[in-house]
Structure formats: structure tokens, C-alpha cells
Amino acid sequence: MSPGRPDGQLTDVIVPQVGVLDPSKEIGSALIVTHPLLSGLLEGRSPEDASLRHVEQLAARPLLVDDWPEWVPEPLIAALGRSGVPSPWPHQVEAASLAWAGRSVVIATGTASGKSLAYQLPMLSAVLTQPRARVLYLAPTKALAVDQLRTVSQLELPGVRAATFDGDTPMQTRDWVREHANVVLSNPDMLHRSVLPRHGNWASFLRRLRFVVIDECHHYRGVFGSHVALILRRLRRLCASYGAEPVFVLASATSRDPATSASRLIGRDVSCVDVDLAPRGERTFALWEPPLTPLRGENHAPVRRAAGAEAARILADLVLAGARTLVFVRSRRGAEITALAAQRHLKDAGADDLAARIAAYRGGYLPEERRAVEAALVSGQLLGVATTNALELGVDITGLDAVVLAGYPGTLASLWQQSGRAGRRSQDALVVFVARDDPLDTYLVHHPEAVFGRAVEASVCDPENPFVLAPQLCCAAAERALTPADVQLFGGAAAQSVLDGLVARGVLRRRPNGWYWTGRSWPDVEIRGAGGGPVTVVEAGSGRLLGTVESSAAPSVLHAGAVYLHQGQSFVVAELELDRSTALVRAEEPDWTTSAREITDIEVLATRESATAAGVGVTLGTVRVSNQVVSYQRRRFNGEVLDEIPLDLPVQQLVTSAVWYTLSDDLCTEAALDATDLPGALHAAEHAAIGLLPLFATCDRWDIGGVSTARHADTGQPTVFVYDGHPGGAGFAAQGHAVLGEWLGATRQAIAACECAEGCPSCVQSPKCGNGNHPLDKMRAITVLDLVLSAVGPGPARG
Ligand SMILES: Nc1ncnc2c1ncn2[C@@H]1O[C@H](COP(=O)(O)OP(=O)(O)OP(=O)(O)O)[C@@H](O)[C@H]1O
Structure with missing residues (x-):
């Protein structure tokens, strides 16, 4: 370990080339590191420990301001000025003006780019200029709505009556909120359980509803997102019945095609503002891959040093250099272990005083304990904090010198949210992303363009999922009988066929003018x-x-x-x-984690889209998955496998969406893939593809599953399936189908980039494989993927 240079003096350190580097940063075969904290991190390390894969310099952005739109009332401009916002930034004016003109709009810009002001301008202008107007703000968590209430209240605008309406709102206050508040801050759960079922009580609010703000809308994904999409359609339908057509203003983290995701969410066209013009300081972003260790995992695969252990070393080094640093880890226990390990490193380096300035932060602490850690970090009394994502949303800690991410936090949105804690506006900052032993993390550290280029993942949901539509249509019918005109709003043909099924089961009754809920009590629908x-x-x-x-x-x-x-x-x-x-x-x-081992069979039920080219077939369809958990493995935190314990559990069946590809026999023969090679090749290609899909659809690898087989009974060919792990589908397989070329291209590159010889957890091994990760043929998986890619091309899939 070596101290860095807190005086800010720039020092160039030349690092031997390891892996794929950004050519613009190379000199000969070396990588230039100019950030003093990063050079400090590298100075003490041996070449075998050289873990730096890439350095990205994110340039500072100068301040650009715009005039206040003429429709913003003077008291609001004055209040914003007092709160430290002298003028708006151009993208804020663009989004706010679209909304004010009656266009639903999504603003999808980076962390701390001022998205709140973009929706506050139309929302507060409406209630200030039209005393009867009403505004609804929806956040995915109660804490965010409380945060927003604080911000709005601090503006002290006469005439703005803002109030939260959530599970914590006392019954006696609820009537006041409904009747008097003109800015109601709530969440989709409350809308679903309380507001919409009692819409008669809310009639005057819904009749006057001008704007609906949907903050952090990228959170509405998968099955939960599908429920929220249908709840918003229920809201729109009831508003229309009271004569209102509110404008939607959505705020999203940067993502692929936010306009499409947002319009799918609200069921209506949405304009998009995604050019971020907020000013910011320079940031140095390092991609770091811990070295392989002598330890051996499953099938004697090599094991990398754990991301948490590596992050603890980095934290200790940064604290030694005097940098205020935050480390994001995945679990509460991980936060504690990382903080302890960093303290140990500092004590070993003789810096006991600094060890005392490191702490952990996580959910589950008492609120006052959390506030104390937050305050100590902001004041500099604490220098290093290891935290879970408890610090990600709604806690305003910024201006740190460095942020370390121990493992990919699941989405690019979270990655930027967490890294945005460093630096912010005026000061230079360092971010270090430490890869875990996982194909997606490996891919990212070797492919900086996936992190720094265009955002690749899309926030997907599937409002046509019959398992979500059925209960939601029951709720809608219970609120007000569904008319034939409503069928389109709820998904057209998909809704029609679900309605027919509900009538056949006697859950709804069909009358000439529509569908009626037959139940005595309210439909009980769990949306999370x-x-x-x-x-x-x-x-x-x-x-x-x-x-x-x-x-x-x-x-x-x-x-x-x-x-x-x-x-x-x-x-x-x-x-x-x-x-x-x-x-x-x-x-x-x-001292271990567990992962279940399962065996899976798959049966094709229906085909939605299918295309064949050059001997490769690609299909999106419906499948029945039969799945049985047969055992579980216990692994130490360093990846070492302790043992495998058998289980006796029943077979589960799941009808869901899947994407699959097939290879013709001729193609396999030409590529010299014979019957003995195919199982390992397809199996390895399937595992890696599951690991990479979360980069393109905002899912977790546990949300999806896969099956590969050298000859499938329904396709008659070598086939790889990837399916949604939720009844009826969640949109992930459909997104994989839509971007098949990019997804499998990234999968191929992740396998090729991993330096292990025969496959390891960083490339083709899967933590939940029912066959103990056997057989796996890493090199032939690349052949399989090359065959598919040469047929479908590297871009979006056909069909
Ligand atoms: N036009 C402006 N001029 C000066 N400061 C601004 C301006 N707009 C926003 N800010 C400030 O920038 C900070 C970040 O704004 P805000 O929280 O709205 O960003 P965000 O994009 O919603 O961030 P996140 O992605 O973290 O939710 C706040 O402190 C806010 O007061």
C-alpha cells in the first residue's frame, strides 16, 4: 500500500497491458493513469496483481442555462432562486415545456441531472395558476415520496398543499388529503389498493387531475412493472370517466429507448428528452478485475479473488490516501465484512487511527444510527463507509472523493446512481468498478463501451401477460364495469381472450353493455x-x-x-x-452461501414469431417448463465449493414466454460439431447467454432460466431455450428476442475474453446448473454462437 497524493498533483503511472484496453488511453502497450488516487492504488501492486482493465475519463460538462419559460409563475421562480436554483438547465426546460403543452413526456438523464425540476415546474405551476387543479406524484418507495414532500414544502409556496398518501397516513388525515391536498404524493400500491377501488370518494380529485408524475419509472419492470402498467390504465380509464385526461411526466434513469418503455408503461405515446446538459465535474472511472487465485471451484475451475475482499483492500488504500470513499456491496453481511477487512488492512499498515474512521451502513440499523453515519461521512469524520444499496435512493450524500462498486449492481441505472455519489458538480472524482466472478461482470470490465457507450438495457414489462391481465381486469371491472371500448386500452386481443376465460370461469359476467365483476368482496391482488x-x-x-x-x-x-x-x-x-x-x-x-441445483424440461406450446436463415431458426413463443430442484451446493464466500446436499422436492410447472434458437444438422456437420460435442457446446452457450441477458433487459439472472439440448423433441434439432421465470412471462425473453444479435454477440465476447482454459464462473459456469456444470465446452460454445451470429447478424433480431 502506498499513500496517494491528496494535494491533487497529477502523476502518470504506466501499467503493463492486461486484457482489452481503450486504444485512446494506450501508449505502446500501456495504459496511462493520471488520477492521483488511482496511481496510488496501483503503485503497491505486483504485476500478477495487476487488475486494472480500463480507465475512462468522463469529461467535465460546462454550465449551460436557459430562461425560465414564460408560463412559470413568478413566485415559483423566486422560491426556486431562494433554494439555490437561479436558472433552469436546457433539458429541464425542454421536458417541462412539452408537459405544459399537453404532451406526455419522459425525461431520461443521468444521476443528479435535475430531473425533479423538470416535473416540478409543470406540476407546481399548475396548482399555483389554477387553484382547483390537482397533481398526483407516484414513487416506487414511500421514502422517495417523503423526500419529495420535503423538497416541495421547503419552497414554502402559498397555495401549494402537498401531502403524502401512503400506508403510513393516519385514517383521520386521509380525508383531508383527498379533499384538500392539491399535490398528492403516493405510490402505485396505494393507487391499486385504496384510491382506485374507492374512486367515488376521489371523484373530485380525479376530475381535476392535470398531471401524473411517475418518478424513477425504470423501477417498474418485470411482473411488478406489468401490474403497474395496468394500474395506470385503470387510473386513465377512471379519470376519463370523470372527464379528465391527465398528462404524464415520467423521470427515468438513462436506459435504452426510454420512450418505448415509458409508453408501454402508461399505454400512450410519450415524447422523450434524453440529452443531459447538467454541469458536472470530471470523473475517472476504472474497471478492475480481481486476479485468479490458486483456489479451485467446481470441476476444478479457477476462482478469482472475491470482489468484496478486493474492494476492502482498495478502500483501505484510498483511506490511507486521505480520500472520503464509499463502497457499495450487495448484502448487509457483505457491508460489515468489507468494513472489517478494510479496518484490518489499515491496522496491519500501522494506521489504527484511520481504521477507526471506517464504518458499515445498511438497512436494519436504527434511523438515528444511520443519520449519525451519514453526518459523519459528510463532515469527513468518517473516511470510508461500506454500504448496501440502502444508500442508493433518497439519501443525499454527495461530493465524495471516490466510490468503489463491489460487483455489478444489477442495472446500469444503479451503477450510475451509485457512482454519482462521487464528485458531483465541481470536483474531480474516482470510481472503481470491481468485477465479481460472473459472466456479466467479466464482460463489462472487458467491454467498456457497454458501460460508457449508449445505454444498453431496456426497462421491460409485459402488460399482456395473462397472469397479470386476469387479476387486473377483475380489479378494473370491480371498479366500474368494463365496456367493449375499454378492451383496447387494456391490450386488445390479449385482453379479449383473458376476458373470455374469466367469463367462462364465472369470475366476470358478460352483459350486453360490458363485463361485470361477480364477486362479493374486492379482488385480492398482490402486485409485488x-x-x-x-x-x-x-x-x-x-x-x-x-x-x-x-x-x-x-x-x-x-x-x-x-x-x-x-x-x-x-x-x-x-x-x-x-x-x-x-x-x-x-x-x-x-460462512457460506447456498445455490439450488435444478433439472428442467421444456415443451413448446405455441409460436409467436419465428424466422429461419442459413440453417439457424429463431423463435419467440410460449413454453411449459417442468422444473425440479434436486440438490443445493454450499460455497464459501471465496467461491470454494464445500459440498452438495440432495433434496426431495416436487416438480413445478410453469407456462411462460421463451426465446429459442435451433441449428440445422447440416450446419452442425459443416462446423464439425458432432453428437458428442454438441451437449457441452450448447450448454455453455446457454449459461453465458443467461448471464448476459440482464445487460439488455432489466432482469436478474435468477429471473430467467435456460435449457439446452442436442435434440429437442419439439424442434427436432439442437436447441437453446431461454425463458422468463415468471408465470405468463415478464418481457425478458421477448427483449432477448428483439436484440438477439447484440445479446449473443456480447455473450460470445464474454466467453472469449475470459482467460481461463476450460470455463469458470466468470464465463460459462452457472451457479444454479442442475447438472453440476457438466458438460461444458467453452471453445465450442463460441463456435455455436458464431453460427447463430453469422445467420442473424450482430444487430437486432429479425421478425
Ligand atoms: N437548474 C439547476 N440549477 C442549479 N441546481 C440545480 C438545478 N436543477 C437541479 N439542481 C440541483 O441538482 C441536484 C440534483 O437534482 P435532482 O435530485 O432533481 O436530480 P435527479 O436527476 O432527480 O437525480 P437522481 O437521478 O439522483 O434522482 C439537486 O440538489 C438540485 O437542487
Whole structure:
């Protein structure tokens, strides 16, 4: 370890070339590092420890301001001026003006680019200039709505009556909010459970509704996103019945094609503002891949040094250099371990005083403990904090010298949100992204263009999923009978066929003028799960309810012996009772993680889109997946496999969406892929593709599954399937189909970039493989992917 240069003096350090580097940063075969903190990190390291894969210099952006639009009332301009906003930035004016002109709009710009002002301008101008106007603000979490209330209240605008309406709002206050507040801050759950079912009470609010703001709209993805999309259609329909047609203003993190995602979410065309003109300081972004260790994992595959351990070393080095640093880790336990390990490194370096200035931060601490850590970090009393994503949303800590990300946080939106804690406007900052042992992380550190180029992942949902449509149509019909004209709003043909099914089951009644809910009580619809009766997770002894897990996912995450994380705290499952939909867990802190092994069969039920070229067939369709969890593995945090324990669980069936490709026999023969090679080649290609899909669709690798087979009964050919792990589909496989060439191109590159010889967790091994990651043929997987890519091309898929 070596101290850096807090005096800000620039020092060039030449690093030997390792892996793929950005040519613009190379001199001969070296990479120039100019940031003093980064050079400090590298100085003490041996060549075998050389982990730096890429350095990106994100240039500072100068301040550009615009005039206030003429429709913004003077008191609002004055209040904003007092709050430190003297003039708007150009992209804020563009989005706000579109909304004011009656266009629904999504603003999709970077962290801290001032998206709030873009929706506050139309929202507050409306209530200031038209005393009867009403505005609804929706956030994915209660905390964000509370944060927004604070911001709006601090403006002290006479005539603005803002109030939150959520599960915490006392009953006696609810009537006041409904009748008097003109800015109501809520969440989709409240809309679904409280506002829409009692729309008669809310009639005057809905009749006057001018704007609906949907903040952080990229959170509405997968099955939850599909529910929210249909809740918003329910809202639009009821507003229309009261004579209102509100304008939607959506704020999103940067993502691929935000206009399409936003219009799918609200069911209406949306304009898009995505050119970020907010001023910012320069940032140095380093991509870091921990070295391989002598340890051996499954099938003797090499194991890399764990991202958390590497991040702890980096944190210690940065703190030694005097830098205020935040490290983001995935779990609460990880946050504690990282902070402890960094303290140990500092003590070993003789810096006990600095070790005392490191702490962990996570959900589960008391609010006052959290506030104390936040304040100490802002004041500089604490120099290093290891945190979970508890610090990601709604906690305003900025201006740090460095941020370290231990592992990809799941989406580019989170990556930018977390890295945005460093520097902000005026000062230079360092961000280090440390890859975990996983194909997606490997791909990213070797392909900086996927991080710094155009945003690649799209926030997808599937409002046509029949498993979501059915309960949502019941809610809609219970609110007000559905008319034939409503069918289009809820998805046209897809809605029609679901309605027919609901009538056949006697759940809805068809009358000449529409569909009526027949139930006596209100439909009970859980929007944060996929339906199908969630399994309840209960703490044994205390009986405390910790949460629910979809029944389809329960065998793989709640089997006996599984380590279950709840808000970062770890529990071990004592018993899974599927017939009673309950899992009993005990708080424990074992030194291992568990991953379930499952075997899967797949049957093609229907084809939605299909195309064949050059011997390669690509299809999007509906499948039935039969899945059985057969065992689980216990692994130490360093990746070492401890053992595998068999399980006796029933077969689960899932009807869902899938994308699949086939290779003709002739093609395989030409490419010298014979019957003995194919299983390992297809299996490896499937694993890596599942690892990479989250880069293109905002899902987790646990949201999707795959099956590969050298001859599938329904296709009659070598086939690789990737399917949505949610009943009816969640839009992930459909997105994979839409961007097949890019997705499989990235998959190929991730495999090719990994320096292991025969496949490891960084490329083709999967943590949930039912066959113990056997057979896997890394090199022939590249051949398979080359065959598919030469048929479909590297761009978006046909059809
Ligand atoms: N025109 C402006 N002039 C000066 N400061 C501004 C301006 N617009 C916004 N800000 C400030 O920039 C900061 C970030 O703004 P805001 O929180 O709206 O960004 P955001 O894009 O919503 O960020 P996030 O992605 O973190 O949600 C706030 O402190 C805000 O007061």
C-alpha cells in the first residue's frame, strides 16, 4: 500500500497491458493513469496483481442555462432562486415545456441531472395558476415520496398543499388529503389498493387531475412493472370517466429507448428528452478485475479473488490516501465484512487511527444510527463507509472523493446512481468498478463501451401477460364495469381472450353493455409478486413475517438449508412446507452461501414469431417448463465449493414466454460439431447467454432460466431455450428476442475474453446448473454462437 497524493498533483503511472484496453488511453502497450488516487492504488501492486482493465475519463460538462419559460409563475421562480436554483438547465426546460403543452413526456438523464425540476415546474405551476387543479406524484418507495414532500414544502409556496398518501397516513388525515391536498404524493400500491377501488370518494380529485408524475419509472419492470402498467390504465380509464385526461411526466434513469418503455408503461405515446446538459465535474472511472487465485471451484475451475475482499483492500488504500470513499456491496453481511477487512488492512499498515474512521451502513440499523453515519461521512469524520444499496435512493450524500462498486449492481441505472455519489458538480472524482466472478461482470470490465457507450438495457414489462391481465381486469371491472371500448386500452386481443376465460370461469359476467365483476368482496391482488399464491417466510420462534416469495421460485430459494437474505440480513431455512405455502427460517450467519441445483424440461406450446436463415431458426413463443430442484451446493464466500446436499422436492410447472434458437444438422456437420460435442457446446452457450441477458433487459439472472439440448423433441434439432421465470412471462425473453444479435454477440465476447482454459464462473459456469456444470465446452460454445451470429447478424433480431 502506498499513500496517494491528496494535494491533487497529477502523476502518470504506466501499467503493463492486461486484457482489452481503450486504444485512446494506450501508449505502446500501456495504459496511462493520471488520477492521483488511482496511481496510488496501483503503485503497491505486483504485476500478477495487476487488475486494472480500463480507465475512462468522463469529461467535465460546462454550465449551460436557459430562461425560465414564460408560463412559470413568478413566485415559483423566486422560491426556486431562494433554494439555490437561479436558472433552469436546457433539458429541464425542454421536458417541462412539452408537459405544459399537453404532451406526455419522459425525461431520461443521468444521476443528479435535475430531473425533479423538470416535473416540478409543470406540476407546481399548475396548482399555483389554477387553484382547483390537482397533481398526483407516484414513487416506487414511500421514502422517495417523503423526500419529495420535503423538497416541495421547503419552497414554502402559498397555495401549494402537498401531502403524502401512503400506508403510513393516519385514517383521520386521509380525508383531508383527498379533499384538500392539491399535490398528492403516493405510490402505485396505494393507487391499486385504496384510491382506485374507492374512486367515488376521489371523484373530485380525479376530475381535476392535470398531471401524473411517475418518478424513477425504470423501477417498474418485470411482473411488478406489468401490474403497474395496468394500474395506470385503470387510473386513465377512471379519470376519463370523470372527464379528465391527465398528462404524464415520467423521470427515468438513462436506459435504452426510454420512450418505448415509458409508453408501454402508461399505454400512450410519450415524447422523450434524453440529452443531459447538467454541469458536472470530471470523473475517472476504472474497471478492475480481481486476479485468479490458486483456489479451485467446481470441476476444478479457477476462482478469482472475491470482489468484496478486493474492494476492502482498495478502500483501505484510498483511506490511507486521505480520500472520503464509499463502497457499495450487495448484502448487509457483505457491508460489515468489507468494513472489517478494510479496518484490518489499515491496522496491519500501522494506521489504527484511520481504521477507526471506517464504518458499515445498511438497512436494519436504527434511523438515528444511520443519520449519525451519514453526518459523519459528510463532515469527513468518517473516511470510508461500506454500504448496501440502502444508500442508493433518497439519501443525499454527495461530493465524495471516490466510490468503489463491489460487483455489478444489477442495472446500469444503479451503477450510475451509485457512482454519482462521487464528485458531483465541481470536483474531480474516482470510481472503481470491481468485477465479481460472473459472466456479466467479466464482460463489462472487458467491454467498456457497454458501460460508457449508449445505454444498453431496456426497462421491460409485459402488460399482456395473462397472469397479470386476469387479476387486473377483475380489479378494473370491480371498479366500474368494463365496456367493449375499454378492451383496447387494456391490450386488445390479449385482453379479449383473458376476458373470455374469466367469463367462462364465472369470475366476470358478460352483459350486453360490458363485463361485470361477480364477486362479493374486492379482488385480492398482490402486485409485488407474480401471483400463484406466494410462500410466506416466517421466522421460527418469533413468528415474525419476513416477506413472501413467489411459489414458483420457492423451491430454489427457500428449500431446507437455503441461506435466505432479507434486507441483507441472513437466515437459514429450517423447513419449507409447500402445501401450507410457508417457509420457517432462523436468523443465522453461516460462512457460506447456498445455490439450488435444478433439472428442467421444456415443451413448446405455441409460436409467436419465428424466422429461419442459413440453417439457424429463431423463435419467440410460449413454453411449459417442468422444473425440479434436486440438490443445493454450499460455497464459501471465496467461491470454494464445500459440498452438495440432495433434496426431495416436487416438480413445478410453469407456462411462460421463451426465446429459442435451433441449428440445422447440416450446419452442425459443416462446423464439425458432432453428437458428442454438441451437449457441452450448447450448454455453455446457454449459461453465458443467461448471464448476459440482464445487460439488455432489466432482469436478474435468477429471473430467467435456460435449457439446452442436442435434440429437442419439439424442434427436432439442437436447441437453446431461454425463458422468463415468471408465470405468463415478464418481457425478458421477448427483449432477448428483439436484440438477439447484440445479446449473443456480447455473450460470445464474454466467453472469449475470459482467460481461463476450460470455463469458470466468470464465463460459462452457472451457479444454479442442475447438472453440476457438466458438460461444458467453452471453445465450442463460441463456435455455436458464431453460427447463430453469422445467420442473424450482430444487430437486432429479425421478425
Ligand atoms: N437548474 C439547476 N440549477 C442549479 N441546481 C440545480 C438545478 N436543477 C437541479 N439542481 C440541483 O441538482 C441536484 C440534483 O437534482 P435532482 O435530485 O432533481 O436530480 P435527479 O436527476 O432527480 O437525480 P437522481 O437521478 O439522483 O434522482 C439537486 O440538489 C438540485 O437542487
